[in-house]
Amino acid sequence: MLTLKTRISLLLLIGLLLYGFAWATPSAPLSAEDSDPRKLGWMTGSPPAADKLVMQPDSNFFSFPKLRWTVCHIRELMPTKQVSRGIGPVIPLPYKYDAGIDILSFLPLGASEPMTWAESLAENYTDGMLIIHKGKIVYERYFGCLNEDGKHAAMSMTKSMTGLLAEILVVEGVLDEQAKAASIVPELASSAFGSATVRQVMDMTTALDYSEDYADPQADIWAYSKAANPLPKPLGYSGPNGYFEYLQTVKQQGEHGEKFGYKTINTDALGWIISRITGKNLAELFSERIWSHLGAEQDAYLTVDAKGTAFAGGGLSAGLRDLGRIGLLLLNDGVINGTRLFPKEVVTRIRAGGDKNAFAKAGYKTLPGGSYRSMWWVFHNQHGSYAARGVHGQTIYIDPTAEMVIVRFASYPSAKNAKIDPTSLPAYQAVAEYLLKK
Amino acid sequence: MLTLKTRISLLLLIGLLLYGFAWATPSAPLSAEDSDPRKLGWMTGSPPAADKLVMQPDSNFFSFPKLRWTVCHIRELMPTKQVSRGIGPVIPLPYKYDAGIDILSFLPLGASEPMTWAESLAENYTDGMLIIHKGKIVYERYFGCLNEDGKHAAMSMTKSMTGLLAEILVVEGVLDEQAKAASIVPELASSAFGSATVRQVMDMTTALDYSEDYADPQADIWAYSKAANPLPKPLGYSGPNGYFEYLQTVKQQGEHGEKFGYKTINTDALGWIISRITGKNLAELFSERIWSHLGAEQDAYLTVDAKGTAFAGGGLSAGLRDLGRIGLLLLNDGVINGTRLFPKEVVTRIRAGGDKNAFAKAGYKTLPGGSYRSMWWVFHNQHGSYAARGVHGQTIYIDPTAEMVIVRFASYPSAKNAKIDPTSLPAYQAVAEYLLKK
Known part of the structure; x- marks a missing residue:
């Protein structure tokens, strides 16, 4: 029997971790229209009525x-x-x-009937959709809770920002990708990360004894959640406090470098590595190197643990067009608004992708032939496309051939991208082919 | 014996309430230079060492x-x-x-030796100082934790923003200042606020059975703190949740309208009134009516309780120059960047001040002959000066005669403005007189 405090912690941290939740989706969730938060009236009223409150610990705000x-x-x-x-x-x-984009038609993966681009928006519970072609916005829509001056959780797209920073430091010679993590962060020496190289951490080919199976109450993710929770720890709690303390407890299982394993704790380890090597916390570093040079419309923000450590693996919230600027920065090989922020080689290395064999072992059915490099997903398709991805449908999709960036924020009922990809990836490809003909 | 959870709540809420704390100041606190947070290294390192952590519940972060x-x-x-x-x-x-400003000399209240303006900055633990004269910045300094793109707690200056919004609504005819609060917010009917007029709430001449004596463990402020705490309530807690629930419990003591009593809960009641009447929460309303029209450099933010209710009485954080824009907006009778945001009468009414007799009964020794109107402090001096003020030295000081706005952020060891005014108010007057001769 869990105590109230423990339950509170678990519920809050489901939110905090923002990824990979094997969601208990009802057989027929409300449609995008019927689940529109404005229609449901969450958090309206002064104060909101009890059945409109999202914030209280017993309301499971991330469901x-x-x-x-x-x-x-x-x-x-x-x-x-x-x-x-x-x-x-x-x-x-x-x-x-x-x-012309709304009426584009595409065949969803595994489907026999085509779908239009406009139809795909509601199908995917889209909150924001931006398409940039040759530097100009050709398509922009807001739904649900989002508007043009709002911010949306980027979820695991945060990983790609952390990976980008790390890749910049590698190319600049500040960070040795072949160094063992323990040589940079000695506190990691007795953990699984200690013997992994920075590159293995960046590409998530570390061998970690760590389970993210949310159906298992003994899974490591729950201990991680409790550690990361920024709220005061419950009475009697004696586990690790914060991301960094937790990471030190992770044990090795198998050999590093053999298999891609999508585990968020890699990104938090990478966050520690680049924070230690630069002497800056991730929020400052991201602002200094990237965000403050974008001509961005809005600040972004990162969630923190109880020691102020930013959640490198999933804590970012940002505006839709500002993530479009991130996409443009990558599409243009490190240049934005005429200013080079980092060497072209950074993007070249990301686009080259990671170990395809290691990736194939992880069995992503909607991403055949793909790989994962520096926390970016590389499709290895004919357009050379690659993406930042987060659960519930978040993406920055970059197609260098079509000179196209797509940014989507979404709040799809299930956290599984394998359910969202079938009506997304072919749609992106259809837009790319359409724009290529313009 | 307080439980750990209760102690945590109390400590956190000392921070949350941000005002009026009768501080247990050591006889000789560290100087501004020696207490510089960069020098003391708070929250530096990845992660910060235990003795550098400010965030944990046992660290009393607001001391x-x-x-x-x-x-x-x-x-x-x-x-x-x-x-x-x-x-x-x-x-x-x-x-x-x-x-020329740094070398200006003034005589602190009650002192026999003069002090220079430059000396007063460290004396007052100044974090940011901005002086605007005839629309131009003539003086600007940052110290301690603040820089030009940072934000600082405005503390009770938040009240003046809430009061400004209310005065705008009054002048626009949306809010009836003679209406009883209960006629707008029926939930307040059985509380002390219910029988008070909107104007009495705005001017803090309500008669409230409410103590902010921090030395008394039975003082009402502690119940208020627990209610306002955005963290999950401790096990067994059965008191009010949030500002609005708390306000309903406040009982009347005496007659409304007779005496000024500086009690933050008035502002939270006013926040409720204007949220109810506009259908918007305070953060949205403040953005829509004021902040989004300033040409501001930064977003601001408000702390919230566990129902998302903004802390109208003290929750604002903002940038120094952006509060300078607020000062200019008032100085220019509602116009900024050539755009009128509200009728001139709003400022005329604030500047006219409140009931001097009611104010005199409260016995503010550094503010003789003053008054309080719509949550602004009115000095009734020869220059017609008025101010937003917050504990630990926060101020927006507007001198219409000198066409001057001063904004100061500070982190003075004591929360008592009566200790800070002697080296502040005569200094502001000296700058005003200097600028008048320019």
Whole structure:
């Protein structure tokens, strides 16, 4: 029997961890229209009525349909750290709307009937959709809790930002990708990470005795959740406090470098490595190296643990067009608004992808032939596309051939991207082929 | 014997309430230089060492000298709600530096030796100082935890923002200042607020059976603190949850309208009134009516309780120059960047001040002849000056005669403005007289 405090911790941390939740989806969840948080009235009223409250610990704020409100309001639920845009001018993105996109048709993976792009938006519980082609916004939509000056949880796309920073430091010679993690963070020496190379951590080919099976009450994810919880620890709690203490407890299982294993704790280990080597916390580093140079419209933010450590694996919230700027920065090999932020080689290395054999062993059915490199998903398709991805449908999808960036925020009822990819990846490809002909 | 959870709640809420704490100041606190949070190294390192941590519940983060770090990092300690600047362009404030200000001399209240302006900065543990004269920045300094793209707790200056919004609604005819509070918020009917007029709430001349004596463990402030705490309530807690539930429990003592009584709960009642009447929470309303029209450099934010209710009485954090824009907006009778945000009458009514007799009964020794109107402090001096004020030295000081706005953020060891005014108010007057001659 869990205590109330423990239950509170678990519920809050489901939110905090923001990834991989094997969701207990009802057989027919509410449609996007019927689950619109504005329609359901979450958190409206002064104060909100009891059945409209999302914030209380017993309300399971990260479950669908409350999830659809929560994804725009993470900072109202827990402590966060600003990723400053600086105080310079906003540099607007130009527009060239394309009315043809909504009526594009594509065949969802495994389907026999085609679907239009417009139909795919509701199908995927889209909160924000942005398409940039040759530097201009050709398509932009907001739904649910999001609007153009709002922010949305990026979830595991946060990993790709952490990976980008690490790759920059590698190319600059500040971070040795072949160094053992323990040589940079000695506290990791007796953990599984200690004997892994920085590159193995970056590509998630570490061999970790760590389970993210949410159906198992003994799974490691629960101990991780408790450690990461920024709220005061429950009475009698004697486990690790914060991401960094938890990481030191992870044991090795198998040999590093053999298999891709998507485990968020790799990113938090990477966050520690780059924080230690730069002397900066992740929010400051991300602002200094990237966010403050984008001409961004908004600050972003990261959730933190009880020691102020930013959640490198999933804590980012940001605006839709600002993540479009991130996509453009990658598409243009490190240049944005005419300024080079990092060497072209950073993008070249990400786009080259990781170990396909190691990736294949993980069995991602919607990503055949793909790989994972520096916390980016590389499709190895004919367009050379690659992406940041987060559960519930988050993506920054970059197609260098079509000179296209797609950013989608979503609050799909299930956390499994394998359910969302069939109506997403072929749609992105259809838009890319359409734009290529423009 | 308090439980750990209760102690945690109390400690956190000392921070949350941000005002009026009768501080247990050591006889000789560290100097501004010696207590500089950069020098003391709070929250540096990955992770911070145990003796550098400010965030944990046992560290009493709102006590000096940790206070000097905390005032710039409120959002890292608790949930907050954005006050959006919008996504329009930043409208820079022009500069015309004046090197003569630092060497200005003034006589502190009750002192026999003069002090220079420059000396007063460290004396008052100043974190940020901005002086605007005739629309141009003539003086700007940052110390301690603050820099030009950082934010600082505004503490009770938040009240003046809430009061400004209320006064706007009164002048627009949306809010009837003579209406009983209960006629707008029926839930307040059986509380002390129910029979008070909106104007009495706005001017804090309500008669409330409410003690803010922090030395008394039975004082009402502690029940208020527990109610307002955004963290999950301790096991067995059965008291009110959130600002609005607490306000309903406040009983009347005496007659409304007779005496000024500086009690933060008035502002939270006013926040409820204007949220109910506009259908918007305070953060949205403040953004829509004020913050998004300033050409502000940064978003601001408000702390929230466990129902998402913004702390109208003290929850604001903002940038120094952005509060300078607020001062300019008032100085220019409701106009900023050439746009009128509200009728001139709003400022006229605030500047006219409140009931001097009612104010005199409260016995503020450093504010003789003053009054309090719509949550602004009115000095009734020859320059017609008025101010937003918050504990530990926060101020927006507006001198219409000198066409001057001063904004100060500070982290003075004691919360008592009566200790800070002697080296502040005469200094402001000296600058005003100097600038009048320019």
